[in-house]
Amino acid sequence: MDTASGAGQLDLRPDDLPDGLVIANRLGLVTCFNAEAARVTGRRPAEALGRPIERALPLEDPDGRQWWRVTNPYRGLATRSGQPERNLLLPGGQEVLVAARYVRSRPGGPVHRLVVTLRGTDARRRTERSNAELIATVAHELRSPLTSVKGFTATMLDKWDRFTDEQKRLMLQTVDGDADRVTRLITELLDISRIDSGRLELRRQPVRLDEAVRRHVKTMINGGHRADRFDLRVDGPLPGLWADPDKIDQVLGNLLENAVRHGAGTVTIEMQRVPPSRTRQEGMAVTVSDEGPGIPEEAMHRVFTRFWRGSERGGTGLGLYIVKGIVEAHGGTVTVGRSTGGGARFRFILPAGTPAFLS
Ligand SMILES: Nc1ncnc2c1ncn2[C@@H]1O[C@H](COP(=O)(O)OP(=O)(O)OP(=O)(O)O)[C@@H](O)[C@H]1O
Ligand SMILES: [Mg+2]
Numbered sequence: 576m577d578t579a580s581g582a583g584q585l586d587l588r589p590d591d592l593p594d595g596l597v598i599a600n601r602l603g604l605v606t607c608f609n610a611e612a613a614r615v616t617g618r619r620p621a622e623a624l625g626r627p628i629e630r631a632l633p634l635e636d637p638d639g640r641q642w643w644r645v646t647n648p649y650r651g652l653a654t655r656s657g658q659p660e661r662n663l664l665l666p667g668g669q670e671v672l673v674a675a676r677y678v679r680s681r682p683g684g685p686v687h688r689l690v691v692t693l694r695g696t697d698a699r700r701r702t703e704r705s706n707a708e709l710i711a712t713v714a715h716e717l718r719s720p721l722t723s724v725k726g727f728t729a730t731m732l733d734k735w736d737r738f739t740d741e742q743k744r745l746m747l748q749t750v751d752g753d754a755d756r757v758t759r760l761i762t763e764l765l766d767i768s769r770i771d772s773g774r775l776e777l778r779r780q781p782v783r784l785d786e787a788v789r790r791h792v793k794t795m796i797n798g799g800h801r802a803d804r805f806d807l808r809v810d811g812p813l814p815g816l817w818a819d820p821d822k823i824d825q826v827l828g829n830l831l832e833n834a835v836r837h838g839a840g841t842v843t844i845e846m847q848r849v850p851p852s853r854t855r856q857e858g859m860a861v862t863v864s865d866e867g868p869g870i871p872e873e874a875m876h877r878v879f880t881r882f883w884r885g886s887e888r889g890g891t892g893l894g895l896y897i898v899k900g901i902v903e904a905h906g907g908t909v910t911v912g913r914s915t916g917g918g919a920r921f922r923f924i925l926p927a928g929t930p931a932f933l934s
Pocket of ligand 2: 832833894895
């Protein structure tokens with residue numbers, strides 16, 4: 576025992592630790608899985624003890640790679656003493672902060688104990704989640720439209736007389752589109768920063784969700800989509816909703832835009848009342864489904880994370896993260912699944928009912 580830190584005299588029990596603690600022996604078999612580790616992962620210690628660490632504690636990095644395979648603690652670099660704290664995903668998509676220490680009997684020797692700490696991210700993720708990664712991605716996202724703006728303006732300034740009006744118009748249209756992209760990205764980033772810091776302000780008022788959906792569909796049809804692409808189904812009388820109309824518009828806008836952009840075929844929008852149950856109050860459910868390729872099973876738990884996009888055709892990958900943030904700020908939930916036609920199916924439920932002073 577390490578007497579330098581006093582642990583030898585402390586009679587410290589793993590279950591007393593506020594952090595999740597998982598220890599594996601030289602063979603990679605789990606010998607300790609404390610109470611907090613069980614709470615964070617939702618697994619019982621009995622299921623984990625004695626099993627290989629990669630099966631007792633499966634972890635994925637945000638790119639979907641198996642964390643234990645990537646870090647390879649037992650056969651990796653012999654000088655490595657551990658892994659710094661990182662944000663990883665448990666099966667099911669729940670985020671967890673993980674740090675590991677590789678205990679070696681002598682420097683450069685084999686790992687004879689692997690000590691892993693786990694922390695739920697709920698509290699910390701709001702303040703400090705992978706800021707460096709965020710900045711890198713944002714810089715990258717901003718650079719490509721700006722590179723195009725710079726390219727076209729420089730070319731035009733340089734060779735102004737050599738272009739026809741039509742060519743100049745075309746270039747300016749591209750510049751205009753790219754400027755819109757930058758503005759949109761910045762607006763999304765501001766939303767994200769508000770969501771992450773818990774500062775998303777809701778200006779609640781009575782909202783007619785069916786009307787909002789109709790309005791969105793109309794806008795999309797005016798924007799050039801065929802009217803028969805949309806199938807709106809309202810099931811029975813809908814309860815009143817006390818919500819922020821602008822934010823709800825953002826949610827609907829993104830889900831519908833995703834359905835026509837990433838999906839295909841008919842976009843079905845269903846709305847219905849969800850009766851109250853023992854665990855939740857009366858709600859209002861909106862389902863948006865399409866007949867496109869859908870979200871691959873293995874990616875379903877990642878669609879709501881920042882910057883995830885399924886294909887090159889994707890936008891910035893922030894839309895669904897914002898959707899989730901807004902729905903949750905309203906006390907609701909959002910889920911993804913597969914539609915009967917095989918496409919994607921997004922469903923969100925918002926608590927219904929208006930405050931007493933209005934009824
Ligand atoms: N209806 C859908 N069908 C198939 N794939 C979808 C659907 N909706 C979303 N996706 C996938 O999920 C990814 C993330 O969606 P999200 O709305 O977060 O970002 P985005 O649409 O790419 O960009 P943004 O909304 O920020 O402009 C998309 O890039 C797409 O690959
Ligand atoms: Mg989107």
